[in-house]
Amino acid sequence: MNRQFGTTPTQEEWIAITSNNRSYDGKFIYAVTSTGICCRPSCKSRSPKFENVRIFQNIEAATEAGFKPCKRCKPSGLRIPDEEWVTQINDYIEQHFHEHITLDILADACHGSPYHLQRIYKKVTGNTPLDYIQHQRMEKAKLLLKTTDQKVEQIGRVVGFSNTPYFITLFKKFTGSTPRKYRYINGGIEK
Secondary structure, three states: OOOOOOEOOOHHHHHHHHOOOHHHOOOOEEEEOOOOEEEOOOOOOOOOOHHHEEEEOOHHHHHHOOOEEOOOOOOOOOOOOHHHHHHHHHHHHHHHOOOOOOHHHHHHHOOOOHHHHHHHHHHHHOOOHHHHHHHHHHHHHHHHHHHOOOOHHHHHHHOOOOOHHHHHHHHHHHHOOOHHHHHHHOOOOOO
16 A cells, blocks of 8 residues: 555554554554644544544655644654744634634644643744734634624624624724724725
């Protein structure tokens, strides 16, 4: 079987991944298409979805296919540069900003510890991951206010806020105006 481009895991490989079985380290590397990260079978990160996993014979094949080594289990024995890791973190945030994201969830998805992720992210960007999540949410809210007739409450939910007053308060903090006023000033569609 040619594993140069990755294959779907066998039942045995899948069990090794989901049970973090160290005895399979060195036998294969698994990559997660949704995160772009590759790991050892023993990696303690949250188990990926089966359909997102590709199996590679070794780390070289996985990195050649475009996957980056995990910061947690270090399948290559080397760390990826902090800037590349922050790019992976930002990519995840940009795809999931509308969901409930905690530091633990982000660390699991990006294969690191919460403390280390927060520290490296702040060192590289000068901000916290939460700052970037809120920035993404506000940018999407501004776009929706300008281009749709959705109610403010709906837009808040779409961008990840279940609490409308909190969304309005945060929006005003970021933009200097309430969502309704922002929509009016920017020629948005009022409903």
